[in-house]
Amino acid sequence: MATTLGKNTPILVMIAIITGLLTFSFINSNGDFGDFGITVLSGLFQGMLLFLVASGLSIIFGLMDVLTLAHGAYFMIGAYVAYDVQHPGGVIDLTAAIPDPNLRFPVALIAAILVGAGLGVILERGLLRPLYSRPIFQLVMTFGVSLVMVEIVKAIWDTTIYSWQDRFGLQESFFELFGQQFSVYRLFVVGIGFVLIIGIALILRRTRIGIIIRAGVEDRQMVEALGINVQLVFTVVFTLGCAVAAFGGGIAAPFLGASNNLATDFLLQAVAVVVLGGMGSYEGTAAGSIMVGLAIAVAQKAAIGTAFTVLPSITPMLLLILILLLRPSGLFGSAHSS
């Protein structure tokens, strides 16, 4: 009994926190299902965006012991590329080739993914590889890369903050529930997020490369000793992580637009998610993203009309501190690993 409880503690804590958040939010919206629904949807939406950055960060850290500080910059690049492809007058102007904005948006997303993946390969092969044995220096180097990427973005797109102009069908449509308008696009992003959470989990659990990755997280040297080209796996995982982050930026752009500070904003929140979930634990990252997203949305709702407008911004940090004090290795982290 005691051992099953001990084993399930993270899940219990998670359920307790999410239930607490939802109950509070329900009371906070005075029992109005419409308000409550909007808060939950907004929370899930933000959680999914966080997951897209944090999942790559988490798997890369687990496998390669690299905390890459450039990951937020990939999110930012994704947002810029998607914005650029969608709108007229950018670097790549597709408005003539694909006049329909509904069709242009998927193309914009694919472009974001490709750019993210390409830059990911360059970073891993060119700069990260010589530094495998020096983790602290990887921190500095990836921070430098993040600076350089922000500067390159400034050079190409200037320092203007772009807000999304070219509205397309999915973004414009709403459905009504409990007397409230819900954005279909948010629901769509949440859906994609869930598909990705389950999809990546299936890849990690059921495929050969997934088994290699999980084994690599446990004991890299042993996997190498078994004759597996871990270097190649590193490159693939790093590239995919960067591609997913860029995809996240692209998919977030219709809501958040494209600006330079996306890089640090999302990096900090994603790092908080990865740590509170337990470093290297995929389940922890998925659960942590949803929890932090929900908590931010609930705090945003609760802070309206009060003096605590600062609350939503510090929510991820508060949650992180709370969880680390309860469980020093994060929610799903193993107690004895450092």
Added chain:
Amino acid sequence: MTTRLIENLRENWLYWLIILFLLAFPFLVAAQTGSSPFGEPRGDRMVMRGESVRWQAVMIEIFILAILAMSYNLMFGFTGVLSFGHALFFGLSGYIIGLMLEYTGLDNGIALILGIGLAIAINGILGLLIGLVSLRLKGVYFAIFTLAVAEMAFIFFGRFALTRAEDGFTLTHVPIWLDATQNRITLYYVALGMGIFTFFAIRRLINSPTGAVFKAIRENEDRAQSIGYNTLTFKLIAITIASMLAASAGVLQVLLNKKVGPELLGIGNTVDPLLMTIIGGIGSFTGPVIGATGLHLLDTNIREATITIGSTVLHVSDFWGLLLGAIFILAVMVFPQGVVGTWIRLRMRWQKFTKSA
């Protein structure tokens, strides 16, 4: 007595030379450029104009950054505790002294001295408390925990109405003898004194038995514990001293710029000392100082420069971030152990070479 002095001089002659140079520095620049080290008088006030006072400001900034980097190195380089929240102590002490000077209505001199004392004491206690709560966290977890605490302070002061939120406030009640716009040279010597104190205090500490335990924790904490040391106590000592030193750097920063704002608490003030320490050389006494000097001189001198190639004129400030990023990447690739580490390795190789020849 005299033999000890000679011994000391022989061992530390380079340090004494550098200290002498720094003591004479404002006057050397003044003599070289024909400007006054005290600024130019205009009526009964002084105007901070001329090469000497400009260079004093640059040097004060270097001393501040060096103190910050040295205090960071005490935790990270010598004790092996990686913290991402160093800006908390730096910025908070700035706010404390700012609030004491501007919002208490005390006499300027008393407010200043009380402010400095409070800033250092409060940050020492805060460091101790944060350490008590969080030092059982290991490695990256501790780093991220401190980052979270610092970011919360940053966001909080960015919205705090009393301290004018994002805009911050300027200091108008600094005692005239320490005012950076009136008597910059006093601030120069105060900052220099603090820098020298920090350097030798850390050196003394690390060469003491306590310092030996610090280094043991850095190398292998479990082993240090199994020998019988309470590693938590020693890590607490390190973080408390480091936070007090960082607080003194914050006080100097606010006195130099006469401005308090949330950017003092920003992540930049954590990243800067981290990078200066790494580039200069982790776990060496001179590394952080070299890193701070190099990076800040680069910042002040190259940033405003223009490069003319044929008919096109390039302003360095336009691609400053790019350059800085490239420097970080290059420094990490070319100087794996920092400047000091590389120097030591080269010297050892040279000695081997001359011995075999």
